[in-house]
Amino acid sequence: xxxxxxxxxxxxxxxxxxxxxLKERGFTLVGPTVRERAIVYDEMFSAADLPWGWTDRQxxxxxxLERRADDAAxxxxxxxxxWKRFLFPPVQSLFRAERxxxxxxxxxxxxxxxxxxxxxVRACELAAIDRQDKVFLGGTYVDPVYRQRREGAFVVAxxxxxxxxTCFCASMxxxxxxGSGFDLALTEVLEDGRHWFLVEEGSERGTxxxxxxxxxxxxxxxxxxxGRAVERAEAEMGRTxxxxxxxxxxxxxxxxxxxxxVAERCLGCGNCTMxxxxxxxxxxxxxxxxxxxxxxxxxxxxxxxxxxFSYLHGGSVRSSIAARYRQWITHxxxxxxxxxxxxxxxxxxxxxxxxxVGIDLTEETRALRALDHGAPAAPQGGAS
Amino acid sequence: MxxxxxxxxxxxxxxxxxxxxxADPMLPRPFEVRRVQAETYDTYTLELAPADGRPLRFxxxxxxxxxxxxxxxxxxxxxGDPGRPSPLVHTLRxxxxxxxxxxxxxxxxxxxxxxxxxxxxxxxxxAGHDVVLVAGGIGLAxxxxxxxxxxxxxKRFGRVVLLSGxxxxxxxxxxxxxxxxxxxxxxxVVVTVDYAAGDWNGLVGVVTTLIPRAGFDPTDTVALAxxxxxxxxxxxxxxxxxxxxxxxxYLSMERNMKCAVGFCGHCQYxxxxxxxxGPIFPYRAIAPIFEIREV
Numbered sequence: 001x002x003x004x005x006x007x008x009x010x011x012x013x014x015x016x017x018x019x020x021x022l023k024e025r026g027f028t029l030v031g032p033t034v035r036e037r038a039i040v041y042d043e044m045f046s047a048a049d050l051p052w053g054w055t056d057r058q059x060x061x062x063x064x065l066e067r068r069a070d071d072a073a074x075x076x077x078x079x080x081x082x083w084k085r086f087l088f089p090p091v092q093s094l095f096r097a098e099r100x101x102x103x104x105x106x107x108x109x110x111x112x113x114x115x116x117x118x119x120x121v122r123a124c125e126l127a128a129i130d131r132q133d134k135v136f137l138g139g140t141y142v143d144p145v146y147r148q149r150r151e152g153a154f155v156v157a158x159x160x161x162x163x164x165x166t167c168f169c170a171s172m173x174x175x176x177x178x179g180s181g182f183d184l185a186l187t188e189v190l191e192d193g194r195h196w197f198l199v200e201e202g203s204e205r206g207t208x209x210x211x212x213x214x215x216x217x218x219x220x221x222x223x224x225x226x227g228r229a230v231e232r233a234e235a236e237m238g239r240t241x242x243x244x245x246x247x248x249x250x251x252x253x254x255x256x257x258x259x260x261x262v263a264e265r266c267l268g269c270g271n272c273t274m275x276x277x278x279x280x281x282x283x284x285x286x287x288x289x290x291x292x293x294x295x296x297x298x299x300x301x302x303x304x305x306x307x308x309f310s311y312l313h314g315g316s317v318r319s320s321i322a323a324r325y326r327q328w329i330t331h332x333x334x335x336x337x338x339x340x341x342x343x344x345x346x347x348x349x350x351x352x353x354x355x356x357v358g359i360d361l362t363e364e365t366r367a368l369r370a371l372d373h374g375a376p377a378a379p380q381g382g383a384s
Numbered sequence: 385m386x387x388x389x390x391x392x393x394x395x396x397x398x399x400x401x402x403x404x405x406x407a408d409p410m411l412p413r414p415f416e417v418r419r420v421q422a423e424t425y426d427t428y429t430l431e432l433a434p435a436d437g438r439p440l441r442f443x444x445x446x447x448x449x450x451x452x453x454x455x456x457x458x459x460x461x462x463x464g465d466p467g468r469p470s471p472l473v474h475t476l477r478x479x480x481x482x483x484x485x486x487x488x489x490x491x492x493x494x495x496x497x498x499x500x501x502x503x504x505x506x507x508x509x510x511a512g513h514d515v516v517l518v519a520g521g522i523g524l525a526x527x528x529x530x531x532x533x534x535x536x537x538x539k540r541f542g543r544v545v546l547l548s549g550x551x552x553x554x555x556x557x558x559x560x561x562x563x564x565x566x567x568x569x570x571x572x573v574v575v576t577v578d579y580a581a582g583d584w585n586g587l588v589g590v591v592t593t594l595i596p597r598a599g600f601d602p603t604d605t606v607a608l609a610x611x612x613x614x615x616x617x618x619x620x621x622x623x624x625x626x627x628x629x630x631x632x633x634y635l636s637m638e639r640n641m642k643c644a645v646g647f648c649g650h651c652q653y654x655x656x657x658x659x660x661x662g663p664i665f666p667y668r669a670i671a672p673i674f675e676i677r678e679v
Contacts, residue, residue, distance in 0.1 A: 094410045097496070099453055104414045104494040139660065141409040141645035251654075254676045281649030284642050288454035295454035297410075302648070309650060311640050313479045323678030331652065338655035 006207070007223050008215035010186075012195040015073065016047035018156070018184075021212045022117040027154055030086055031119030032079070037065050039079040041086070044119065051076060058164040058238070058349065061358030071195070074120055074188045077164035078348050082277030083125055084132060086116050087149045090301045094284065097295040109296075112145040115152040121182065122160055123175030124167075127346040128277030129155075130181060134340040135280045154205060157182035161189075161229040165238035166349030168362060172241065174346045176233040184209065187226035198226040239349060241362045242369070246343070249365075249372060250334035254326065258368050263322035265357050270303030272351035272359075273328065278336075278344045281309070304328050329361055409645045412451045412496025413440075417489045418471050423557050426478050427522060428487040429463065431471040432495065439470035440497065443504035444529035445636060445664050449644050450474065451496030456482040459641040459659075461526035462500065467536055472497065475525040475557065501644040502663045505530040506634060507537075510606035514542040516598060516628075518619045520549050520591055520611020524557050526636050526663075527610050531565070538570055542605075545572040545598045549591025549615070552577050553584050572599050591615065595622035602627035608664075610636040617674065620667050633667040654679055 010018065019029055029044040034051045044050070053071040056079065057064045068075050093109035121129070129150075136146035160176040169175030178185050183206035187198040198218055201207045218226075273279040283302035288295045302309060305324050310317035318324045336344030345361070352360045415432035422428055434440060440448070447461040458480070464473025478487040486495065507530060515534060517527050527546075534544050546565065550556045556575065566573040574594050576587035587594075592615065605628050609619045616635050623633050639658045642648035651658035654673040656665065673679045 095408075095412070097451075097453055099494075102416070102492045102494055104453060104496065106412055106414060106496060108408050108411050110408070136647060139646050141406065141647075143647055144408050144410075251672075254673060254679065280647065282642065282647065283650070284457070284648075286454055286456045292454065297451075297457075299410075302642075302650075304649065309640065312638060313477075317639065318678045320678060327652070327679075335652070335655040339657070 006201055006210075007218040008199045008210060008213075009218045009222055010197045010199050010213055010215050012073075012197070014214050015197060017213050018209070019044070019047050019119075021209050022119075022154060022156075025154075025209070027115050027117035029117050029119060031156075032074070032076070034065065038063060039065070039076050041079075041081040041083065047073070050074070050120075055162075056164065058166045058353045059358075060166065060352050060360045060363075061355055063353050070190050072161075072188055072190055074158045074186070075162065077160065077162070077167055078122055078125065078350060080275050080350065080354055082275065082348075082350070083118050083121060083129060084277055084280075086114070086118065087129065087153065088132060088136065088143075088146050088280065092145055092299045094297045094299050097297075099293050099295070108144075110144060110148070112148045113152055114149055115154075116149070117154040117156060119156045120158045121155050121178075122158060122348075123178035124169040124172075124346040124348040125277055126155070126157060126178050126181040127169075127172075127174035128348065131278040131336075131340065131342065131344060131346065132280055134342075138340065154209075155182045155184075155202075157185040157202070159185060159187040159226070159230050160233040161187070163233045163236045163238060164349060164353075166352040166360075167237050167347065168239035168241050168349060169347035170234055170237045171239070171243060171362075172343065172345060172347035173243075177230050182206070187229055189222070189225050189229055191225055196222075198222060239347075239352070239360070239362045241345075241347065241365060243343075246365070247334040247337050249369060250330045253368055253372060254330070256368060256371055258364070258371050259322040259326045261367070262325045262359065262364055263320065265359055266321050266325050267357060268305045268307075268321045268324060269356060270305040271354045271356060273303040273305060274301065275350040275354045276332075277348060277350070278332075278346060279303075283308075304331070329364065332361070333365065409498070410643065412449070412457075412498045414494050415472060415497045417491055417493045417495065419491060420487070420489060423475060423559075424555055426487075427475060427555075427557060428478065429473060429475045430486065430489065430495075431473055432497065433471045434497075435494070440472050440500060441469045442466055442500040442529070444507065444533050445505040445526055446500035446502050447526070447644075447663065448472070448474065448497050448499030448501065449641075450476075450482075450486060451498070452482050452485045453494070453496070455485050457496075457498075457642075458482045458486075459501075459644060461636075461663075463525040463528045465532040466529050467532065475522065475528075477522050498644065501659055503661075505608050505664060506606065506666075507533055511540040512542070514544070514600040514605040516545045516547065516595075516600045516605055516607045516623075518547045518591060518595070518607065518609040518611070518623075520615035520619075521551065521555065522557065523609075523611030523615075523636070524548055527608060528558065530608060535565075535571070543572065543600050544570070545574070545600050547574050547576075547591050547594040547598055549576050549578065549594075549611070551579070553580050553586070574598065590618070592618040592622050595619065595626060605632060607633045608636075609634065613637075620674070630668040630671060631666050634664050635667055635670070636663045637665060637670070638663065
């Protein structure tokens with residue numbers, strides 16, 4: 001817990017006041033809600049839109065909503081949506097061009113501002129947002145769409161009280177406890193017939209919002225009860241991934257027969273990249289009006305599993321599924337670290353759950369390790 | 385073979401300061417077509433003047449994203465003289481929807497330009513040494529700004545050798561310029577073609593066959609190569625065989641690119657982004673993956 005941070009208790013029935021307070025501050029609320037038999041992230045109008053009493057059961061290639069015995073609001077893990085759809089929209093206009101005679105006027109598509117309050121962000125998802133921050137904000141160039149949306153966002157984290165069947169954030173060191181990166185963090189506690197939230201402040205903005213709520217200081221026992229909920233999540237992680245020497249394992253196994261074995265199962269559908277909270281690849285489409293006088297350039301999420309992704313004059317560089325799967329997992333678990341200083345995987349398990357054939361990257365990593373012929377001989381003085 | 389884990393870390397020359405719009409790096413600037421010159425039956429050189437009069441300064445080896453109204457954008461290296469940045473000069477082959485459209489432009493048409501992007505040929509590092517340039521096909525275009533710079537500052541370098549290969553005599557780029565350069569005493573230019581009819585009096589054979597006999601001192605040479613990957617694979621082998629150290633061999637790489645600023649993910653090559661870490665890499669940095677298929 002943040003040193004010196006204040007811990008308060010908000011009763012279940014007062015949760016909606018948090019929503020009201022954020023709306024009054026001009027935020028558009030987005031959070032988990034039940035739609036089409038899944039918990040998705042969508043615009044919310046009140047706390048009543050939360051998935052009260054629902055939970056999810058996840059396994060490789062399986063996602064099922066089920067009724068809980070209690071009426072917990074956050075008693076599930078993560079669904080097919082990630083917060084990137086609000087910070088890095090799936091479809092985004094980049095600029096418009098207008099032509100008259102031989103002149104061309106180019107107009108930026110912005111402003112891209114949207115002030116979202118993200119409600120119910122899990123620890124692994126905070127880590128994922130941090131990974132995308134490095135991509136879009138951390139280099140020479142900054143993405144103006146992402147920057148405006150990210151800077152405007154108010155983050156309400158939720159500490160996980162349970163883990164899903166495909167979760168492995170504990171292995172990736174990203175959860176289940178959210179330590180920073182939020183304005184407020186809630187821990188939902190249902191114990192002894194009581195239902196309440198521990199509210200932890202992570203920023204001055206967060207403190208200002210808490211000041212508008214009917215909270216009271218948490219007792220030692222209440223703080224301990226919230227801590228027990230997160231410990232429970234840690235104890236029931238559905239998956240593990242051994243991260244020891246992970247980067248080196250992948251970098252020395254570009255050539256391994258294991259990739260052909262995965263390719264026998266992988267459909268190349270790209271589901272894993274669409275649900276992944278860190279995947280940032282995009283393509284662009286150019287469209288014109290019927291008169292051919294106005295054009296627009298639109299950015300869309302793309303996937304390294306499509307054959308077009310690596311197209312160069314003459315053909316695709318990665319024409320086989322084996323090469324495309326190798327690219328994806330090697331990027332996630334190895335080369336992302338070279339590029340951005342941390343792995344591109346946060347252990348949320350979405351790619352495992354939403355793979356239509358249940359390919360499990362923790363399993364594939366174990367299989368690769370089993371076929372690994374070990375580290376190469378030590379470098380010799382740097383000569384080639 | 386270079387040890388893999390060590391070799392992925394060093395990056396090529398120092399990063400070049402960003403010149404494209406920092407506020408909105410995805411927004412092109414309008415440029416007017418001043419001249420379209422046919423180099424071969426499928427390759428054209430465009431001269432572009434900035435609509436706002438602000439010249440686009442660049443370093444040899446950098447590239448721009450050229451936007452054709454309503455059709456799309458392509459990454460094209462700059463082929464002009466870095467000492468004379470206006471007009472902006474690009475040489476491109478008509479192979480896809482965008483490049484065909486760009487090659488069909490007429491004087492007075494307008495295109496969008498974003499850039500310059502990427503790093504530069506290591507000419508400062510090459511100062512005081514021999515320089516060998518190995519070009520395959522349109523790979524000569526990104527090397528041409530380096531040649532202009534080498535000639536402009538000729539005294540800083542040792543021997544300078546340009547080895548240029550084309551598929552056939554009809555595919556030879558910058559033919560008049562090559563002739564002019566060949567007549568200079570301070571530059572060795574060797575041109576070859578892969579195949580030719582009987583009226584060709586020049587050399588026949590792939591460009592890499594010129595490396596063993598070219599006039600440079602392998603222990604004191606910086607090699608710059610650009611062309612198809614298979615050509616660069618054989619070029620590095622021949623250069624290594626002659627004794628040029630791997631860290632002195634530089635290759636300009638190409639991958640699909642949508643943004644040129646490290647956002648779109650398309651140009652990844654192992655741990656590298658071609659757009660921002662390259663396009664020019666010391667061979668040593670990419671050697672571990674260079675021989676592997678489908679990276």
